[in-house]
Structure formats: structure tokens, C-alpha cells
Amino acid sequence: MKLPPIIAALRRHKAGVVLIALQxxxxxxxxxxxxxxxxxxxxxxxxxxxxDESNLFWISQQWVGAPSAxxxxxxxxxxxxQREDLVALRNLPGAASVVPINSLPxxxxxxxxxxxxxxxxxAGGKGNVRTAYYFADEQVxxxxxxxxxxxxxxxxxxxQHQGFRDNPPRPVVIITQALADKLFPxxxxxxxxxxxxxxxxxxxxxxxxxRLQTPATGSWGSDFAWYSTLVPTRLNxxxxxxxxxxxxxxxxxxxxxxxxxxxxxxxxxxxxxDSVRSFSEIRAKAYRADVGMAVLMGVICLILLAxxxxxxxxxxxxxxxxxxxxxxxxxALGARKVDILRYFQIENLLIAGVGVVIGVLLAVGLNLWLxxxxxxxxxPVLYVLTGVLAMLAIGQAAVFVPARRxxxxxxxxxxxxx
Amino acid sequence: MxxxxxxxALRSLKRSPGLTALMxxxxxxxxAASTTTWSVFRAVSGDxxxxxxxxxxxxxxxxWGPNGRSSDGEPPVAMDYTDAVALMRDHRASRQxxxxxxxxxxxxxxxxxxxxxxxxxxxxxxxFPMLDxxxxxxxxxxxxxxxxxxxxxxxxxxxxxxxxxxxxxxxxSINIEGKDYRVAGVLDxxxxxxxxYDVVNSGGFSSATDDVFLPFQTAIQAGISNDGNTNxxxxxxxxxxxxxxxxxxxxxxxxxxxxDAAAVTAYREYLDGYARDQQKSGRFSWxxxxxxxxxxxxxxxxxxxxxxxxxxxxxxxxxxxxCLVNTVGLxxxxxxxxxxxxxxxxALGAPRSAIYAQFLTExxxxxxxxxxxxxxxxxxxxASVGWVLPKDIADLARLDVSxxxxxxxxxxxxTALAGLYPTWRASQVxxxxxxxxx
Numbered sequence: 001m002k003l004p005p006i007i008a009a010l011r012r013h014k015a016g017v018v019l020i021a022l023q024x025x026x027x028x029x030x031x032x033x034x035x036x037x038x039x040x041x042x043x044x045x046x047x048x049x050x051x052d053e054s055n056l057f058w059i060s061q062q063w064v065g066a067p068s069a070x071x072x073x074x075x076x077x078x079x080x081x082q083r084e085d086l087v088a089l090r091n092l093p094g095a096a097s098v099v100p101i102n103s104l105p106x107x108x109x110x111x112x113x114x115x116x117x118x119x120x121x122x123a124g125g126k127g128n129v130r131t132a133y134y135f136a137d138e139q140v141x142x143x144x145x146x147x148x149x150x151x152x153x154x155x156x157x158x159x160q161h162q163g164f165r166d167n168p169p170r171p172v173v174i175i176t177q178a179l180a181d182k183l184f185p186x187x188x189x190x191x192x193x194x195x196x197x198x199x200x201x202x203x204x205x206x207x208x209x210x211r212l213q214t215p216a217t218g219s220w221g222s223d224f225a226w227y228s229t230l231v232p233t234r235l236n237x238x239x240x241x242x243x244x245x246x247x248x249x250x251x252x253x254x255x256x257x258x259x260x261x262x263x264x265x266x267x268x269x270x271x272x273x274d275s276v277r278s279f280s281e282i283r284a285k286a287y288r289a290d291v292g293m294a295v296l297m298g299v300i301c302l303i304l305l306a307x308x309x310x311x312x313x314x315x316x317x318x319x320x321x322x323x324x325x326x327x328x329x330x331x332a333l334g335a336r337k338v339d340i341l342r343y344f345q346i347e348n349l350l351i352a353g354v355g356v357v358i359g360v361l362l363a364v365g366l367n368l369w370l371x372x373x374x375x376x377x378x379x380p381v382l383y384v385l386t387g388v389l390a391m392l393a394i395g396q397a398a399v400f401v402p403a404r405r406x407x408x409x410x411x412x413x414x415x416x417x418x
Numbered sequence: 419m420x421x422x423x424x425x426x427a428l429r430s431l432k433r434s435p436g437l438t439a440l441m442x443x444x445x446x447x448x449x450a451a452s453t454t455t456w457s458v459f460r461a462v463s464g465d466x467x468x469x470x471x472x473x474x475x476x477x478x479x480x481x482w483g484p485n486g487r488s489s490d491g492e493p494p495v496a497m498d499y500t501d502a503v504a505l506m507r508d509h510r511a512s513r514q515x516x517x518x519x520x521x522x523x524x525x526x527x528x529x530x531x532x533x534x535x536x537x538x539x540x541x542x543x544x545x546f547p548m549l550d551x552x553x554x555x556x557x558x559x560x561x562x563x564x565x566x567x568x569x570x571x572x573x574x575x576x577x578x579x580x581x582x583x584x585x586x587x588x589x590x591s592i593n594i595e596g597k598d599y600r601v602a603g604v605l606d607x608x609x610x611x612x613x614x615y616d617v618v619n620s621g622g623f624s625s626a627t628d629d630v631f632l633p634f635q636t637a638i639q640a641g642i643s644n645d646g647n648t649n650x651x652x653x654x655x656x657x658x659x660x661x662x663x664x665x666x667x668x669x670x671x672x673x674x675x676x677x678d679a680a681a682v683t684a685y686r687e688y689l690d691g692y693a694r695d696q697q698k699s700g701r702f703s704w705x706x707x708x709x710x711x712x713x714x715x716x717x718x719x720x721x722x723x724x725x726x727x728x729x730x731x732x733x734x735x736x737x738x739x740x741c742l743v744n745t746v747g748l749x750x751x752x753x754x755x756x757x758x759x760x761x762x763x764x765a766l767g768a769p770r771s772a773i774y775a776q777f778l779t780e781x782x783x784x785x786x787x788x789x790x791x792x793x794x795x796x797x798x799x800x801a802s803v804g805w806v807l808p809k810d811i812a813d814l815a816r817l818d819v820s821x822x823x824x825x826x827x828x829x830x831x832x833t834a835l836a837g838l839y840p841t842w843r844a845s846q847v848x849x850x851x852x853x854x855x856x
Contacts, residue, residue, distance in 0.1 A: 015843065019747035023740055030736040037729070064523045064533040065596040068641060070658030166657040197653050263532070270523045270535040292806035293726050300451060300737050307444045307737075311744040314437050318751035374725040 006347050016315055017351055024355030024391055027308045029362035032387040033370065034297040036379045041294040045287045049105035050176075050211035052145025055096070055246045056279040057255050058104055059089075061262060062239040062270040069163040069237045078236035079161045081266065088265050089242060094254030096245045099143040100234050101136040104243060104279070105213035106286035110221070111135070112214070115175075115229060117183065119200040129182055130224040131175075131196075132214035135233045141209070143245045149177060151190035151207030154232040158206075164237035169201030178226035180208045196229070217286050219375050251278060305394060312398035316344065320406040327406055328413025337407040344403035345396060352395035356388045363387065419775065427780035434752065438784070441748050445788025448741030449829045450795030451734040457800050457821055458807065459731045461814035462623065463723045466610040470550060471713040474614075475674050475682065477505070477689055480707035481666055486651045493707055494649065495720070496618050496668035501692075506542060506634075510688045511674035512681070515545035516634055518670050519619045519646035524630075525593045526581060536577060537645065538630035539616065540637035546572070546603075548675045549615060554578075556588035556603035559633060563602075567636045571599040577629040578604045594630065595642055605631075611814055612722045614713060616671040619646030622722035625810035644669050686710050724811065738828075742836045745784070749840040753777055757847050764849035773845040781837025782830065789829030796825050 010017050063081060067074035082100060089098045103109050114121075114128040121128055134140070138154040154174065162168050173194070180189035193202040212228040214221055246254040258276050262269065320327075327340055363384055370376040431438040465471050479501045480486075480493035487493060497505075502516035517539045525533045545551070546558035555578075559570045571592055578587055591598045612622035632642065643659040646669060654665035662669070676682045686708075693706030711719060760773060797817060804812035 015750055015839070016747060019743055019750070023743045023747065026736065026740045026743065030733060030740070034733055062523055062535055064525055068658075070641070070660065163657060165654075165659065165661065167653050199653070268525075268533060270533050272535060289724075289726060289808045292808070293730070296730055296806050297733065300733055303447050303451065304737055304740055307447070307741055307744050310440050310444070311747055314440055314748050315751055318755060321755070370729070374729060 003346070003350075006343065006350065010347065010350070013319065016319070020312060020315055020351050021355040021358065023308050023311055024352055024395065025359035025362055027304050028356055028359030028387050028391050029366050031301050031304055031390075032359075032363040032379065032383050033366050034301050035387070036367070036383050037376075038294045038297050038301075039383070040377070041290040045290050045294075047213075048211065049213040049283075050144075050146050050209070051105060051213075051279065052245075053279045053283065055248060055251050056143075056145070057244050057246070057251060058107070058277050058279065058282060059242045059244065059258055059262075060239065060275050061241070063266065064268045064270060066238040069165065075161070075163040075166075075236045078163075078238070078240075079234060082161075082234055082236065082240045084265055085240065085242070085262060088261055089244060089258070092244075092254055092257055092261065094246045094250035094257070096247050097139050097143040098242055098244050099136045099139040100240060101134055101140065101143075101243050102235055102241060103132075103134065103215040104144075104282065105215055106217055106282050107215045108217055108286065110215035112216075112221075112224075113197040115179075115183070115194045115196045115203075116198070117194060119195045119202070121195065121198050129179065129227060131179060131227045131229045132216065132221070132224065133196075134212070134228060134230050135235045136230060137232060137234055140230060140232075143243050144212070145245065146212050147210040148174075149208050149210050150188060151205070153207055154230075158232040159234065160232065161234040161236055164235050167197070167199070169199065170196055170203045170231050170233070171201075172206045172232060173203045174207040174209060174230040175205055176209055176212050176226055176228045178211070179229065180205070182227065309394050309398040312348070312395055313402060316348065316399050316402040317405075320344070320402045323406075324409060325413060327409040328411055328416075331409060331411035332414040340407040340409070341403050344399055344406055348395050348399040348403075349392070352392050355395075356391050359391065360384055360388065419772075420779065423776045423779040424783070426776060427783050430752070430756070430780060431783065437748055437752060441745050441784050442787045442791055444741040444744050445785065445829055445833055446791030446795055448738035449788065449792035449825055449832070450799055452731075452738045452828065453792065453796045453821060453825045454799030454803065454815075455727075455731040455734040456824075457796075457815045457817070458803060458811065459723075459727050461816065462612070462727055462811060465714065466612055466614045467549065467713070470675075471614075473675055473677055474548070474713040475511075475676050475685070475710050476713070476716040477672055477674060477685075478709040478711075479689065479693060480702070480704065481668065482651045483702065483704045487707070491707070492719075493709060494668045496647070496649065497670045497672050498666050498668050499663040499670060500666075502670040502672055504692070505672065508688070508692070510685055511676055513544040513548040514672070514674040515542040515548060516670050516672050517541040517545065517616060518634075518637075518644045519616060520630070520632065520637060520642050521645035522595045522630065522632075522642050524577075524581075525596075527593070534580075536629040537626055538628045538632070540632045540634045540642065542634050545615075545631070545673075548673065549610075551608050552606040554604045554606035555586045556601065558631075559602050564633050564635060567639050568633060569597065569599045569636060570602040570633060572603045572605060572631040573601060574605045574609070574627055574629045575607045576627055594632070595640065597640055599632070612717065614717060615673055616646070617717065617720045617722055618671055622717075622720070622724075623810045623814070625813060638663070682710070727811070738832070742832055745833060745836040746839055749781060749784075749837055750843060753780075753840045753844040754847075756844075760844055760847045761849040761851070764847065770845045773847075774841055777841040777844050778834060778837055781833055781841065784837075785830040785833025786826075788833060789826040792825050792829050793822055796821065 067077045069075055069078055086098060086100060089095060102111055110132045112130060112132045114130050116128045137159045138156050141148060141153050158172050184192055189205045189208055192205050196203055214225055214228050255276050259271050262271060367379040478493045479497060481498050481501060482494055506516050520540050521535060521537045523533050523535050543559045543561055543564050554575055558572055559568060563570055578584060587601045587604060590601050592601060609627045613620040613624055641659055648667050648669040650667035654661045654667060656664055676685050689708040689710060690706045693702060693708055696702040800815055800817045803815045
């Protein structure tokens with residue numbers, strides 16, 4: 001099969017050729033970027049938080065008419081109320097362990113600050129590493145299901161309590177492996193001293209945990225998504241939040257038991273519809289927008305590919321009809337069926353080839369433009385290459401049916417008048 | 419003649435049902451994807467108070483100095499207590515209000531009812547007339563009430579329904595955080611989206627409504643602490659909510675009404691003068707770096723429209739473009755297949771304009787059919803948006819007459835445009851050449 005005759009024939013349908021090539025180019029550009037967005041979202045949604053997420057639920061509640069957390073007396077009373085709740089929750093038959101904690105990964109309500117190797121560092125200055133704090137008691141590791149990789153866990157003697165807006169020293173902390181690597185790239189972090197939030201009081205790192213995501217899922221928190229710091233402190237305010245790990249298969253029964261139990265301990269509190277939520281609900285809510293965007297992009301990609309494939313089928317069918325007689329002549333002159341089939345396949349490959357070359361340029365250009373306008377990263381070449389191969393394959397698949405019909409034109413057509 | 423062309427077009431479309439269906443489907447899907455994403459985009463990018471947004475301004479004061487500015491030199495987006503109260507005291511705009519987000523609990527009267535948690539804002543009395551908040555019963559409170567720290571509250575109709583069964587509750591009292599407040603007014607389901615008066619705390623869109631509004635100074639005195647974001651450049655020297663008020667932490671939103679350009683200039687000068695005074699007194703050690711943006715500019719600077727919404731709209735428009743290119747190709751094939759017929763018509767004396775009329779009619783029918791399909795798909799699309807987008811945004815996407823008209827219009831205009839080139843090609847068919855070759 002020689003190319004020159006195919007090219008010569010294509011020159012006679014310039015408009016059709018240009019339109020198919022343009023359609024393939026645009027489709028490639030859009031689909032590549034859409035699939036890239038889908039890929040990014042899937043990666044985001046699938047990253048593990050570091051928690052053992054099954055059998056875990058969350059309670060947020062608020063006391064009404066509680067004492068003020070701004071006075072020492074009020075803090076003591078609030079702490080007593082919190083400890084009373086904890087005793088009741090830990091006695092629930094389905095509860096394996098319970099911890100008072102200010103937030104959980106993906107909850108988007110965070111207490112952030114910065115840690116530094118030097119005392120009294122100015123906020124926002126160099127050498128400071130941003131972190132999110134989890135204030136909890138000694139039950140934090142078993143309840144969250146995070147793995148200790150070095151040092152020791154908190155014990156009851158480490159645990160303090162403080163008013164919500166107070167800033168007492170934090171003598172001991174546990175940090176994540178990611179934060180430890182950032183602060184002490186050379187050595188083990190256990191036993192080292194850091195200073196939090198510009199304080200001049202030292203905090204000794206007593207343990208390092210494998211992985212724990214910070215609560216924020218927004219882009220503002222992505223720089224320090226793995227830099228969590230655990231502080232052995234019960235926070236005292238007019239609200240208190242708890243995380244509960246249940247025994248296997250007792251998640252729902254335990255969750256249902258919480259509201260009546262807490263009202264029994266103290267009826268003057270607010271517990272509304274979303275006060276008690278399983279971690280899977282928290283995860284679904286946090287990533288709803290990402291999953292939605294991925295679904296939307298997926299649907300649009302499917303429509304695009306279907307429209308483009310159908311367009312190729314339609315236009316090639318038209319060409320086959322138009323060249324019915326010429327095909328007959330070629331067959332009469334000795335061309336085999338497979339030659340006719342190949343002719344249309346190569347013709348499509350040529351057009352699609354031009355289309356994907358333009359499409360690659362458009363795809364990269366669109367990606368670069370999106371990077372300047374929105375929070376988008378550079379698209380890996382792999383996406384473009386896959387897109388190119390997919391477009392060529394779709395072109396070949398679409399052209400097959402009309403090409404087969406062309407190859408079935410009998411040679412006798414050549415002898416008939418139209 | 420039009421009736422004849424219509425008949426010709428229908429006959430032609432019936433002759434190749436596959437190709438016709440393909441064109442109609444492509445137009446339908448392309449248009450529906452575009453209008454569905456448009457309905458979401460329109461909902462989130464709309465001006466929440468179009469009649470007044472050019473007169474509402476958000477001042478920013480550089481309380482942190484060079485170290486606390488963002489990378490592009492912007493001062494903090496919220497105010498600290500000292501500056502907010504000083505600006506309120508000076509009262510230089512025709513109306514203004516400092517505000518902070520609260521989340522107090524309410525104890526309903528009646529046995530067996532559990533306390534409930536509500537969200538709202540602590541504001542000054544001028545907040546309501548400044549934002550044209552509609553009242554169902556009663557009204558806001560006066561400047562005197564602000565000064566006297568009156569125990570009054572404005573509630574939204576939703577809370578009024580819950581607590582008072584929807585009756586006129588003006589003058590009745592509500593227990594908020596253990597203190598009694600007299601209801602001054604009931605808002606008429608007011609829940610502007612984006613929540614433009616406090617973008618910093620709501621992020622723009624929120625599925626929760628603001629149920630209670632308390633006087634700012636009353637809430638401060640009662641120790642009702644802020645529920646929104648608190649940003650600090652240094653740890654507050656004193657602890658507690660009072661410590662927060664004495665600190666340079668920013669947590670207060672501010673809005674001022676300035677009716678004309680002269681007032682805006684005067685207010686700008688006032689802000690700079692205020693910052694210079696702070697510099698003189700030694701509180702700031704840097705030159706004034708204030709901002710005063712009107713509401714549309716403020717919303718855009720805070721990126722209130724989610725970028726996902728814009729990207730989806732762009733991708734959907736790309737889909738529409740591909741569908742149109744596809745339609746151009748298919749119409750071209752369809753029209754040129756009938757070169758012989760065109761040749762005969764032209765040879766019998768039909769002018770080019772007649773060919774134009776005939777084929778544009780055909781393209782128009784495809785457009786109308788695609789538009790009708792697009793309408794159905796848009797209805798489905800808008801209804802299922804909640805399945806894909808976060809609730810607080812999906813709830814805003816509405817189906818209305820203008821959206822339906824737009825769908826049909828886009829489909830017909832786009833298809834007619836797509837039909838132009840193939841029709842031009844059809845009109846260029848040489849009658850003699852066609853007749854001869856056959």
C-alpha cells in the first residue's frame with residue numbers, strides 16, 4: 001500500500017479531513033486534562049489518613065450553661081464534667097477504647113501552629129514547621145489505631161488539662177514520622193527537644209508515630225498534611241469531643257447508645273443530628289466534592305469519546321458511499337478485499353495522526369493555562385501518551401465497520417452505470 | 419416556501435435516521451452539559467445583593483505589618499478587636515457594622531425538650547438596614563440599643579418556626595447561653611448566598627442558615643465567644659476570650675456602606691489617617707497598607723467561586739465545541755451527498771438564496787430537536803447535580819424559565835452556525851457539472 005494515492009484522495013475532501021482531525025485534536029486535549037483531574041482526585045481520596053478507620057466514630061457535643069473556661073475554677077469544673085463523660089463512655093459495652101480529642105483527620109476543624117528547633121522563634125519565620133495539634137489523653141494511640149514506630153506512648157502521668165484558650169507549656173509530645181524527618185533529617189527524633197508556637201518552654205519528643213493526617217483537606221493545609229503533633233492534654237471548654245473505637249461489629253449499636261447515655265449523665269447539653277458520626281461518614285463528606293468532580297469529568301469524557309467515535313463512523317460511511325464506484329473499479333482491477341480495508345484504515349490513521357499531533361499541543365497548552373488560572377499541577381507525559389494511543393485506537397475501531405462494508409463492495413459495481 | 423423546505427428537510431432527515439439521531443444526540447448532550455454546569459456557575463458567581471453591591475465596602479487594616487502580609491503584600495482579611503471597635507466608634511461611613519460568628523446554645527421552654535445549638539452573628543444595629551435584610555415581624559435594633567448593650571435578638575424565620583411555631587414572636591424572650599433576650603425582629607427567611615457579609619468564616623457558601631443575630635457589644639459583654647476562624651501572628655499574652663480581645667489576633671469581619679465616589683475617597687483617607695495615628699502612637703511600626711474593596715472586588719479577591727465550578731463549565735463548553743465540529747462534519751456529508759438534487763434545483767432556476775433557505779431549515783430542525791433533547795437532559799442534569807456536587811452548592815442550582823430558554827436558544831443558534839459552512843458548500847455546487855457527470 002502506497003501513501004501518495006491516499007494523500008491525493010484526501011485532498012479532495014479537505015473540509016471533512018480537517019473537521020475529523022480537529023475533532024480528534026479537541027477531544028484529545030479535553031480528555032487528557034479531564035482524566036488528569038480524575039487521577040488527581042482519586043489519588044487524593046485514596047490516601048490513607050493513618051487511622052484504622054473501621055469501627056471508629058466521633059462525638060461532638062456542647063454543654064449548656066457550663067462554667068466559663070476563662071477562670072481557673074471553671075476549667076476544673078469543665079474537666080470534671082469531661083471526665084464524667086469519659087467514664088460513662090468507657091463503660092459502654094461496645095466500646096473498646098475512648099479518647100477525648102479536639103479533631104480527627106478529614107474533619108476540617110483544626111488547631112494549627114508551628115514547631116521550631118529554637119526557643120522563642122517568631123511566627124512565620126524561617127526554621128518553623130507548620131503543624132496541626134491533636135490534644136488527647138493516653139488512650140489516643142489504641143483508639144485511633146495509629147502505629148508507634150519509635151519511643152513510647154503517653155501514659156496517664158503525662159496527661160494534663162487546660163482551658164481551651166490557655167497556652168501552658170507542653171512538656172512532652174508525640175509527632176509523626178513525616179514531621180520527625182522534616183525536623184531531624186539525620187537522626188532519630190525521640191528524646192529531642194522542640195519549641196511550639198514560638199514558646200520558650202521546651203517540648204520533649206517521647207514517641208514517633210507512622211502516619212497521621214492533619215484535619216484540613218483544603219488546599220491551604222496541603223503543605224503540612226502529614227505534620228501532626230500529639231499533645232497529652234484534655235482541652236476544657238463548654239464543648240468536648242470524643243473519638244470511640246468499638247469492638248468489631250458493634251459500631252452502630254454503640255453509636256445509637258451514645259445520645260441517651262450522655263443525656264443521662266447531664267441533660268443540659270446539645271447533641272444534634274450530626275453530633276455522633278462514624279468515620280466513614282466523615283470521610284464521605286470530606287471528599288464529596290472530589291468524588292463529584294471525578295464523576296462529572298468521567299461522564300463528560302465518555303460523552304466526548306462516544307461523540308467523536310460516532311462522528312468518525314458517520315463521515316467514513318459517507319465517504320464509502322461516495323466512493324462506491326471507485327472501490328468497485330479497484331476491486332475489478334485486482335485489489336483484494338483486505339487492500340480496500342487497509343486503505344480506509346490507513347486513511348484514518350493519517351487523519352488521526354495529524355489530529356493527535358495538534359491534540360498533544362492543545363492538551364499541553366490547556367494544562368499550562370489551567371496551571372496559571374487554578375490550582376493545577378503539571379500533567380505527566382504518561383497521560384498524554386496514553387491519550388494519544390487511546391485516540392488512535394478509537395479511530396481504528398470506529399473506522400472498522402464502514403471499512404468492512406467498503407471491502408464488501410463487489411467488483412461488478414464498476415461495470416454498472418450509477 | 420418554508421413549509422415545502424420543512425417537508426424536504428424532514429424527508430431528508432428520515433432518509434438517514436442514524437446520522438440524524440447522531441447529530442441530535444451530540445447537540446443535546448453538548449448543550450445539556452453546558453447549561454447544567456452553567457446553572458451551577460450562575461448560582462455561585464451571582465451578585466448576592468446586585469442593587470447595592472457597589473456601595474458596600476470591606477476595609478482591611480494592616481495590623482500585623484510586613485511579616486504578617488501574604489506573599490502579594492495583602493494585609494489580613496479580618497480585623498482585630500481594637501481596630502474594629504475604633505472604626506465603629508469613629509463611625510465615618512453612612513452605615514457600618516463589625517461582626518463575628520457565634521454558635522450559642524438555646525434552651526427552649528417546655529419540659530422534655532433538649533437544648534439546641536444555633537449559628538449566627540454578633541452585629542451592630544446598622545447591619546440590617548445596610549444589607550436590606552427583609553423582616554417578617556418587627557425590626558432590628560437602634561444605635562442606642564448597641565450603646566446600652568440591650569438584651570435584644572433578631573432571629574430567622576426558621577428558628578421562629580421551631581421555637582414559636584411561626585407566630586409573631588416580637589417582644590417574647592429567648593434563653594441564649596443562660597440569659598434572656600427579647601426578640602426585636604424576625605427575618606423573612608433571609609439567607610443570602612454567597613454569605614457575602616462574612617466570607618472569611620463561611621468560605622462563601624454554607625448550607626446552614628444564620629439563625630440568631632445579637633448586638634455586638636452585648637455578646638462581647640456576655641462572653642459569647644467567636645465560633646469562626648481566629649488567626650494570630652503571635653500567641654495572645656492573656657488567656658481566654660478577653661485575652662483574645664486584647665490581642666492582635668484577627669477574627670472580626672467588617673462592612674461599610676459608602677454611597678458615592680466622594681464618600682469612598684474620604685473613607686480611604688480616613689483609614690490611612692487612622693493607620694498613621696497608630697504609627698505615631700507606636701502601635702504600628704510600618705506605613706499604612708490598608709485596602710478598601712467594594713463587594714464584587716472583595717468576593718473575587720477571596721476566590722468565592724469554587725475553581726471546580728469554573729473548570730467544569732470550561733470542560734462542558736469544550737464538549738459543546740467538539741459536538742459542534744462533529745455536527746459540521748456530518749451536515750457537510752449529508753448536504754454534499756445531495757449534490758445531484760441541488761444541481762437539478764439550480765438548473766431549474768433556483769437562486770443560491772433558495773439553497774441557503776432549504777439547507778438552513780434542515781440544520782434548524784436538527785437544532786430544535788437537539789434543543790428539545792437538551793432541555794430534557796438539562797432537567798435531569800440539574801436534578802442530579804446534588805449527586806455530584808457538595809450540598810451547599812448543589813442546592814443553589816435552580817431550573818428556571820431563563821435556563822430553559824437559554825438551552826433551546828444555544829442549541830438552535832449553535833446548530834445554525836454549524837450549518838453555515840455546509841450550506842455555503844451546498845450553494846457552491848455547479849449545476850452544469852452535476853448534470854453532466856450523471
